[in-house]
Amino acid sequence: MCTRKMYHLTMAMAVGSMLFWPQAGWSMDAADAPETVEINSLSKSYGGVHFDHAMHTGIASCEQCHHHTTGAEVTNSNCIRCHAKTGEEDSVSCKDCHSSDRFSKKDLLKLEDPKLYHIDKPGLKAAYHLNCVGCHQKAGGPTGCQDCHTITEAGEKMFQTGKFAPAPTAGSGHGGHSSH
Amino acid sequence: MKTTVSRRNFIKGGLAGTVAVTALKESSSQAATFEGYPDGMGVLVDLTRCVGCRSCEAACNQEQKLPPPEKPFDDFSVFDEMMHGQKRRTDETHYTVVNRYDVPGLEHPLFRKIQCNHCQEPACLTSCFVNAYTKTPEGAVIYNPNVCVGCRTCMIACPFYIPTFKYSSAFNPRIMKCIFCYDTRLKDGKPPACVEACPQEALTFGKRNDLIKIGRQRMVETPGKYEDHIYGEHEVGGTAWMYLSSVPFDKVGLDTHLPKEPILNFVKDFLGIVPMVLTIWPALFAGFHLLATRKDWLKNKNDDAHEEE
Amino acid sequence: MRFFSHQRPEIPIVDHIKPDGSQWTIKEKLWLGLSSGDYFKQFFRNPVNWLMIAIFVIGVPLIAQRYIYGLDAVTHGSDDYPWGLFLGFGLFGMVPLSASGFMLGTTCELFGRKDFHPIERLALLNGLLGYFFAVLFLEVDLGMWWRLPYPMFVSLGPAAVLFLVAWHVATYLSVQIAEVLPAFFEWIGWLKGKRVIRKMVLGLTIAGIILSTLHQGALGALFTYAPGKVHPLWFSSNFQWIHFFCSSIFAGLSMVIVSSTLIRNFAGWRCDDHFKNSLDDITVKLGKGCSLAMITYLVIKIVAVAHDQEWDYLLTGWGSYYMLELGIGVILPMFMFAFGVRNNSAGLVRFAAWIAVFGIIWNRLNTALVCFNWQLYQEIPHWKEVWITITIYSLYFLTYRFIVYRLPIVYEWKGEK
Ligand code: SF4
Ligand code: SF4
Ligand code: SF4
Numbered sequence: 001m002c003t004r005k006m007y008h009l010t011m012a013m014a015v016g017s018m019l020f021w022p023q024a025g026w027s028m029d030a031a032d033a034p035e036t037v038e039i040n041s042l043s044k045s046y047g048g049v050h051f052d053h054a055m056h057t058g059i060a061s062c063e064q065c066h067h068h069t070t071g072a073e074v075t076n077s078n079c080i081r082c083h084a085k086t087g088e089e090d091s092v093s094c095k096d097c098h099s100s101d102r103f104s105k106k107d108l109l110k111l112e113d114p115k116l117y118h119i120d121k122p123g124l125k126a127a128y129h130l131n132c133v134g135c136h137q138k139a140g141g142p143t144g145c146q147d148c149h150t151i152t153e154a155g156e157k158m159f160q161t162g163k164f165a166p167a168p169t170a171g172s173g174h175g176g177h178s179s180h
Numbered sequence: 181m182k183t184t185v186s187r188r189n190f191i192k193g194g195l196a197g198t199v200a201v202t203a204l205k206e207s208s209s210q211a212a213t214f215e216g217y218p219d220g221m222g223v224l225v226d227l228t229r230c231v232g233c234r235s236c237e238a239a240c241n242q243e244q245k246l247p248p249p250e251k252p253f254d255d256f257s258v259f260d261e262m263m264h265g266q267k268r269r270t271d272e273t274h275y276t277v278v279n280r281y282d283v284p285g286l287e288h289p290l291f292r293k294i295q296c297n298h299c300q301e302p303a304c305l306t307s308c309f310v311n312a313y314t315k316t317p318e319g320a321v322i323y324n325p326n327v328c329v330g331c332r333t334c335m336i337a338c339p340f341y342i343p344t345f346k347y348s349s350a351f352n353p354r355i356m357k358c359i360f361c362y363d364t365r366l367k368d369g370k371p372p373a374c375v376e377a378c379p380q381e382a383l384t385f386g387k388r389n390d391l392i393k394i395g396r397q398r399m400v401e402t403p404g405k406y407e408d409h410i411y412g413e414h415e416v417g418g419t420a421w422m423y424l425s426s427v428p429f430d431k432v433g434l435d436t437h438l439p440k441e442p443i444l445n446f447v448k449d450f451l452g453i454v455p456m457v458l459t460i461w462p463a464l465f466a467g468f469h470l471l472a473t474r475k476d477w478l479k480n481k482n483d484d485a486h487e488e489e
Numbered sequence: 490m491r492f493f494s495h496q497r498p499e500i501p502i503v504d505h506i507k508p509d510g511s512q513w514t515i516k517e518k519l520w521l522g523l524s525s526g527d528y529f530k531q532f533f534r535n536p537v538n539w540l541m542i543a544i545f546v547i548g549v550p551l552i553a554q555r556y557i558y559g560l561d562a563v564t565h566g567s568d569d570y571p572w573g574l575f576l577g578f579g580l581f582g583m584v585p586l587s588a589s590g591f592m593l594g595t596t597c598e599l600f601g602r603k604d605f606h607p608i609e610r611l612a613l614l615n616g617l618l619g620y621f622f623a624v625l626f627l628e629v630d631l632g633m634w635w636r637l638p639y640p641m642f643v644s645l646g647p648a649a650v651l652f653l654v655a656w657h658v659a660t661y662l663s664v665q666i667a668e669v670l671p672a673f674f675e676w677i678g679w680l681k682g683k684r685v686i687r688k689m690v691l692g693l694t695i696a697g698i699i700l701s702t703l704h705q706g707a708l709g710a711l712f713t714y715a716p717g718k719v720h721p722l723w724f725s726s727n728f729q730w731i732h733f734f735c736s737s738i739f740a741g742l743s744m745v746i747v748s749s750t751l752i753r754n755f756a757g758w759r760c761d762d763h764f765k766n767s768l769d770d771i772t773v774k775l776g777k778g779c780s781l782a783m784i785t786y787l788v789i790k791i792v793a794v795a796h797d798q799e800w801d802y803l804l805t806g807w808g809s810y811y812m813l814e815l816g817i818g819v820i821l822p823m824f825m826f827a828f829g830v831r832n833n834s835a836g837l838v839r840f841a842a843w844i845a846v847f848g849i850i851w852n853r854l855n856t857a858l859v860c861f862n863w864q865l866y867q868e869i870p871h872w873k874e875v876w877i878t879i880t881i882y883s884l885y886f887l888t889y890r891f892i893v894y895r896l897p898i899v900y901e902w903k904g905e906k
Pocket of ligand 1: 295296297299
């Protein structure tokens with residue numbers, strides 16, 4: 001079905017754990033942004049990503065990743081209901097809205113607020129991936145894990161690959177009966 | 181003489197038996213009304229988000245200290261593995277598996293993770309005669325290997341084919357199944373390992389009630405993207421792990437013919453007759469006996485009377 | 490045995506006292522009054538025993554393999570098919586075939602039908618052994634077989650159907666032991682024990698009916714836990730337990746007919762005239778019971794199909810198989826029973842009983858294995874699983890024969906009673 005719509009509308013967005021100072025004026029533009037961003041605040045199984053921000057500004061509009069935060073005109077019919085005039089936010093950095101301790105007790109507690117609209121805001125890791133992978137799938141960008149990341153030793157261990165790969169005979173699981 | 185004695189004994193015996201079994205029945209009808217905990221946690225699996233990276237499988241293997249897999253978790257050839265014409269399923273070394281579904285008309289394949297769905301009224305739990313399963317207030321359905329006798333009725337009963345048995349072990353067999361990472365995480369309020377590992381947040385962890393709202397919100401905000409159904413909201417009485425999909429659920433290997441009511445309801449007919457048999461049978465057959473042997477009894481009574489004179 | 494009984498008038502043993510006035514010792518009774526040499530001579534002359542030996546020579550190591558290397562080594566038990574032949578045949582098949590105990594117990598003790606008396610003990614023994622070996626089959630199949638008493642004493646799950654089965658089979662087993670004990674007490678000559686049991690017999694019989702109704706039904710109800718897995722034609726949430734209970738009635742009766750036939754034909758030396766002479770008559774009467782139970786069963790089977798609106802399924806391949814099962818396993822023997830009864834032909838009734846026994850095993854295997862997971866794939870038992878099943882069944886046969894040869898089951902004890 002419409003995988004496209006999904007990526008338009010997922011509120012998950014934004015790339016970069018950068019410090020960013022709002023500029024004067026109604027909205028900011030790509031020139032205000034740093035050229036590259038190191039995305040590595042969560043790296044565990046995989047190393048961080050060296051993100052070429054300047055290159056991407058040529059491909060996508062600010063809104064596609066930063067939603068309404070940059071003050072650019074909001075077009076999404078759902079977001080527009082509230083964010084038509086909210087203007088530029090104090091921060092456009094992903095990590096300031098998308099929780100890096102997603103699903104922790106503290107994070108889940110926020111959902112208790114009965115008036116909260118954004119009950120489904122992805123955590124930081126998902127915000128990155130949903131946004132990047134979603135667009136890459138459509139635009140034919142790289143989508144494999146190691147296309148963007150280098151796997152770490154901890155990652156190799158978890159995936160039991162590389163130097164932690166199982167011996168060819170290991171494992172004995174059989175869903176059906178084994179054929180003796 | 182003989183028959184009179186037997187009558188008295190028989191009534192005594194019959195009563196004792198009935199009381200004993202009725203007592204058992206009492207406790208059983210209490211347990212039979214068990215329902216899920218309203219505040220329990222769950223996970224919403226969004227198939228449109230899953231990219232089939234198998235991070236969840238890898239994380240589960242690590243968290244649950246399962247044996248090493250046959251192939252590394254970044255080997256995607258497993259999606260083509262077939263056994264008896266079936267895609268991969270949970271087994272004694274995999275609490276969770278991700279399968280690929282090539283749906284006609286769809287540009288990208290869909291991937292579906294499966295694990296224990298932690299039913300609200302679990303069939304595995306209600307069918308177990310040694311109470312090896314527990315539904316915790318946090319929502320997990322956990323298993324106690326120390327009392328399990330290995331009869332495997334839970335495997336017969338689970339509508340999702342989840343519990344598996346360690347057939348390979350002669351001295352230490354047990355049921356192997358996803359426990360929602362209960363001991364290591366859930367009971368401390370932490371999300372399960374697979375959820376934490378998922379890069380796409382295809383797995384959303386939260387209160388089951390909230391997840392249903394979230395699922396609905398996704399449907400509202402992205403009209404046409406999802407099937408208008410949260411799989412698991414009502415299936416077999418509701419499950420703590422639920423699914424969202426962009427295609428009909430039977431296209432991604434989920435059984436769409438499952439009843440809306442808990443599996444236990446199918447057994448209630450029989451459980452209902454138990455007290456009836458226990459109370460009516462003794463009286464009924466005692467009656468038959470008295471009728472059938474009335475002549476003998478009268479005769480004996482007369483004989484007795486004569487003897488006593 | 491026939492050979493010796495011609496030469497030695499004091500054999501078979503029917504009394505505590507030998508013709509010369511001395512007592513038979515227990516040891517002599519166990520050897521059937523023969524010297525050990527003679528005993529083995531007659532044992533090895535019997536080709537059936539050679540067959541048994543052949544089965545055991547392979548079967549016993551296989552059983553050992555199961556206990557040393559696990560179920561995986563000898564069965565095709567899998568996560569999709571948790572239950573195989575051990576339960577499909579051993580539990581679900583053996584238990585209905587052992588319903589004879591409570592059937593004839595009820596007929597003789599409750600309804601006071603003395604005409605069935607000659608076969609009562611055989612029916613009780615058939616019941617006892619059937620249950621005992623069903624438990625033995627279970628012990629082969631249970632993953633943690635050493636925890637058999639857990640559902641009774643360690644961790645109780647009283648809301649489960651299997652809990653009821655476990656308790657009922659266990660209590661019923663003790664009831665049946667008590668019911669068969671008098672024969673044993675007569676044989677060893679301990680009359681006090683027999684009198685104690687005699688006083689309890691009615692209570693035991695009533696307990697027997699209750700327990701049997703419930704656990705025969707419960708075995709069926711076990712499958713109601715798998716509404717989507719058992720083919721709809723073999724599944725009925727409302728009627729499954731009645732199907733199983735009702736079919737156990739003719740299953741048990743047919744099994745007694747079969748075993749009494751075998752005993753009369755192959756162990757005629759052991760039967761007394763009373764047993765032999767009344768057997769044809771009893772067989773026909775049992776046949777009548779079978780045909781009645783079968784027509785009831787058939788009606789309830791059809792009601793179940795109608796109730797669940799499953800007519801469409803009858804037109805599928807599964808439907809044909811279903812009708813084949815009913816046709817051969819129920820309708821055919823039902824008519825044979827009916828004709829046999831009408832023409833007073835014990836032969837026809839016996840033939841029908843064989844078919845009915847086969848039919849019931851077939852039905853149970855269908856429910857537990859063939860039509861289970863009907864939307865998945867078909868499970869074919871491992872040959873070792875088949876062999877172990879046969880081995881344990883052979884053990885059942887040997888035990889059965891051992892007891893019938895000795896205890897006053899098909900003959901009346903001549904000594905003090
Ligand atoms: S999915 Fe199966 S194993 Fe998990 S709780 Fe439900 S019935 Fe039990
Ligand atoms: S919840 Fe825990 S046990 Fe279950 S599949 Fe996820 S990681 Fe494995
Ligand atoms: S980790 Fe997430 S995206 Fe990856 S296979 Fe599992 S559910 Fe799908």
